[in-house]
Amino acid sequence: MGKLLKNIILFLIPILLMIVLLPVNKRFMYQGLKDDCSNIGIWVHDRIFNNPRAIDIAFLGSSRTMNSISDRLISDSIPGREAVNFGYCRFGRDLNFVLIKDIIREKSLRNLVIEVRENENRFSHPIFPYIAQSRDVVLANPIYNADLLSNAWTHFSYKIELTQDFIYQHDSAAPIRIGDFGFAPVEGTASSSSLDEIKQMRNIPKPEVMKIIQDFHASFARAYLKKISKTCSERNIDIYFLYLPSYGSNSDKPKEYDTYLKYGVVLIPPNDIFEDQINWYDENHLNQCGAKKLSIWITKQINLKWKQHVIN
Amino acid sequence: MIIISSTIDYIIGLKLHITTIKSHRKLLLIVSLLVNLGILGFFKYFNFFIESFNELLSIFPINLDSSTLKIILPIGISFYTFQTLSYTIDIYKKKIEPTRDIYSFFAFVSFFPQLVSGPIERASHLLQQFHEKKAFNHKLCVAGLRLMLWGFFKKIVIADNFGILADSIFNPDLSASGLTIIIGAIFFAFQIYADFSGYSDIAIGIARMFGFDIIQNFKTPYYAASFGEFWRRWHISLSTWFRDYVYIPLGGNKGKISRVYLNISITFLLSGLWHGADFTFLIWGGLHGLVLIIEKHIDIKLHKIYYYPVVLICVTLFWIPFRAEDLGHLADMVNSVIHLSSYSFVQIEQIVSDFSMIRFSTLITVLVAFMGVEFLMKSKDFNEWVGDRRRITRILIYYALIFAILLIGNFSVKPSFIYFQF
Numbered sequence: 140m141g142k143l144l145k146n147i148i149l150f151l152i153p154i155l156l157m158i159v160l161l162p163v164n165k166r167f168m169y170q171g172l173k174d175d176c177s178n179i180g181i182w183v184h185d186r187i188f189n190n191p192r193a194i195d196i197a198f199l200g201s202s203r204t205m206n207s208i209s210d211r212l213i214s215d216s217i218p219g220r221e222a223v224n225f226g227y228c229r230f231g232r233d234l235n236f237v238l239i240k241d242i243i244r245e246k247s248l249r250n251l252v253i254e255v256r257e258n259e260n261r262f263s264h265p266i267f268p269y270i271a272q273s274r275d276v277v278l279a280n281p282i283y284n285a286d287l288l289s290n291a292w293t294h295f296s297y298k299i300e301l302t303q304d305f306i307y308q309h310d311s312a313a314p315i316r317i318g319d320f321g322f323a324p325v326e327g328t329a330s331s332s333s334l335d336e337i338k339q340m341r342n343i344p345k346p347e348v349m350k351i352i353q354d355f356h357a358s359f360a361r362a363y364l365k366k367i368s369k370t371c372s373e374r375n376i377d378i379y380f381l382y383l384p385s386y387g388s389n390s391d392k393p394k395e396y397d398t399y400l401k402y403g404v405v406l407i408p409p410n411d412i413f414e415d416q417i418n419w420y421d422e423n424h425l426n427q428c429g430a431k432k433l434s435i436w437i438t439k440q441i442n443l444k445w446k447q448h449v450i451n
Numbered sequence: 452m453i454i455i456s457s458t459i460d461y462i463i464g465l466k467l468h469i470t471t472i473k474s475h476r477k478l479l480l481i482v483s484l485l486v487n488l489g490i491l492g493f494f495k496y497f498n499f500f501i502e503s504f505n506e507l508l509s510i511f512p513i514n515l516d517s518s519t520l521k522i523i524l525p526i527g528i529s530f531y532t533f534q535t536l537s538y539t540i541d542i543y544k545k546k547i548e549p550t551r552d553i554y555s556f557f558a559f560v561s562f563f564p565q566l567v568s569g570p571i572e573r574a575s576h577l578l579q580q581f582h583e584k585k586a587f588n589h590k591l592c593v594a595g596l597r598l599m600l601w602g603f604f605k606k607i608v609i610a611d612n613f614g615i616l617a618d619s620i621f622n623p624d625l626s627a628s629g630l631t632i633i634i635g636a637i638f639f640a641f642q643i644y645a646d647f648s649g650y651s652d653i654a655i656g657i658a659r660m661f662g663f664d665i666i667q668n669f670k671t672p673y674y675a676a677s678f679g680e681f682w683r684r685w686h687i688s689l690s691t692w693f694r695d696y697v698y699i700p701l702g703g704n705k706g707k708i709s710r711v712y713l714n715i716s717i718t719f720l721l722s723g724l725w726h727g728a729d730f731t732f733l734i735w736g737g738l739h740g741l742v743l744i745i746e747k748h749i750d751i752k753l754h755k756i757y758y759y760p761v762v763l764i765c766v767t768l769f770w771i772p773f774r775a776e777d778l779g780h781l782a783d784m785v786n787s788v789i790h791l792s793s794y795s796f797v798q799i800e801q802i803v804s805d806f807s808m809i810r811f812s813t814l815i816t817v818l819v820a821f822m823g824v825e826f827l828m829k830s831k832d833f834n835e836w837v838g839d840r841r842r843i844t845r846i847l848i849y850y851a852l853i854f855a856i857l858l859i860g861n862f863s864v865k866p867s868f869i870y871f872q873f
Binding site: 303308 | 587589592593596807809810813846849850853857858859860862863
């Protein structure tokens with residue numbers, strides 16, 4: 140059996156090496172996300188790599204960030220500073236890591252604002268294997284990364300698909316979104332009754348998860364936060380953690396508050412923004428009105444921190 | 452379902468062995484047939500019969516509000532039902548003795564490599580293998596890996612690529628022209644062969660790695676020189692099942708010629724129905740039965756080289772009813788095919804262009820190479836054929852297959868096999 144295994148491994152090594160080292164155009168990788176999240180992937184790529192405008196403040200997070208933070212408003216309010224909202228549908232800490240690596244490769248970032256919620260997600264972001272480098276996919280820690288194998292499969296088969304598209308000149312061009320800002324405002328207000336119902340449901344006490352399990356679940360996010368922090372500290376980038384809870388949340392601060400404090404400043408917006416039903420599009424997303432209030436508040440906070448920074 | 456069906460057949464098998472009274476033995480066999488075919492009939496054909504009955508009644512002014520059920524087809528039911536049935540019938544016919552080892556029997560029925568889509572095994576061949584002690588066997592393991600590689604190549608490169616083309620053509624919204632449908636039938640012929648024989652190779656390969664021998668299910672069927680030969684090379688485990696448990700018990704080749712034709716017709720109509728609960732499958736089975744009857748009747752003496760294209764063209768065109776979504780879709784397609792005025796290359800050009808012309812040319816090149824290898828293989832399987840080559844040639848063949856999978860294999864389709872639905 141040993142001989143057979145040895146022969147199989149020797150036979151497969153050149154093929155595996157070829158797949159791992161297969162060079163794929165970064166834009167192709169983002170372009171392949173054309174059917175996802177209103178085709179924002181290609182815009183993210185072009186804003187980082189093709190748009191010559193600076194990125195001083197980057198917002199990373201999910202659709203909550205995308206819908207809640209007006210980067211244009213923040214940029215206009217802070218002269219000489221360019222804020223960009225890189226919110227992308229769904230949640231997963233590893234995507235933040237991939238994006239921050241791409242941003243700092245191209246731009247001189249000064250502040251990074253990362254969305255945090257009541258709890259950390261223990262799963263990989265669905266688009267992580269599509270835009271991450273092979274090294275980041277393969278070397279992800281297997282102990283707490285439940286998606287390691289599926290991510291590796293998705294990543295390498297996607298690379299092969301992109302190579303095939305290149306060879307066969309398959310037209311996979313995505314409609315290109317132009318613009319300097321990523322904020323995607325949503326109009327409309329959630330019905331009061333639906334929000335009340337959700338609040339009631341959230342008030343039902345849930346059994347407490349054992350500490351050891353909580354820690355195990357949080358370890359995926361913690362590991363990526365550590366990596367992000369290391370990458371940022373090497374380039375003197377300040378990290379802010381912006382708390383964006385759901386409507387009717389019982390937590391006044393995130394569960395991983397202490398972890399965030401180790402790496403940066405935690406920004407907890409005032410309750411009146413989140414408690415006022417008029418600010419919500421649905422139970423997870425602020426509408427344009429809520430986004431404006433939140434963006435003004437964030438602008439003040441960033442200005443304040445910068446002033447403090449200058450004084451120090 | 453599989454547990455119910457297996458338990459009943461296990462018990463009936465033991466009872467059949469100890470019972471000597473003919474009527475009791477017959478009763479036991481009938482119970483087994485009723486239970487197995489009853490379960491299969493309910494899950495697979497209940498809605499079909501209800502719908503057909505309603506349609507029939509709608510011709511007359513009778514309105515019976517018989518509604519259909521939302522039934523989920525248990526995975527592999529058509530395959531394991533036939534496998535357990537053959538076990539009981541073989542014991543009844545005293546061809547085999549029942550096993551007392553319930554674990555072996557359950558393993559025989561639910562053996563994972565071939566549970567979902569066959570090959571349909573016989574107890575006389577597979578069951579006794581569960582009684583043997585298994586140990587790692589280098590030669591069998593290599594043989595299994597070779598077959599799996601060949602199966603994956605067929606599935607990912609040939610089947611999944613032709614599948615995209617065939618799906619575009621057989622999309623009922625397309626209103627395909629006659630020529631498009633004929634080309635679609637050719638694409639589907641390659642798809643279904645590579646898909647099903649690829650699955651069979653993978654199943655046989657996995658089983659062989661574990662030290663089990665499963666029967667070869669395909670022997671280069673598209674090189675068959677007659678319809679009879681085609682059925683000796685296509686889905687061998689099913690066609691031999693129908694031969695042994697339907698055709699021969701009906702009388703087979705014995706008796707009046709009209710009786711033989713009737714036997715052929717019944718066997719092929721049932722074989723069509725086995726594939727799916729739809730009239731399109733019945734038509735497909737019926738057409739195959741019909742050409743076999745014609746072949747038998749006129750006792751064709753044509754030279755192989757002249758008759759071979761006739762067989763290939765008919766077999767390919769017969770895939771049209773098999774692939775049709777329903778009778779209405781089939782009628783539309785037949786209408787297009789018989790109207791020569793609708794023959795145009797425009798649709799095909801568009802479909803190939805959407806697929807990518809370079810990819811299509813590469814696919815055709817790979818297909819030619821594949822059919823060439825199939826021709827050289829004759830009745831051997833891939834393991835035997837490649838095993839006869841020199842070591843360096845073998846390694847080059849393995850690399851060629853893997854590179855073909857990587858360069859032209861389709862990774863974007865949902866992993867599924869056509870015969871999973873049966």
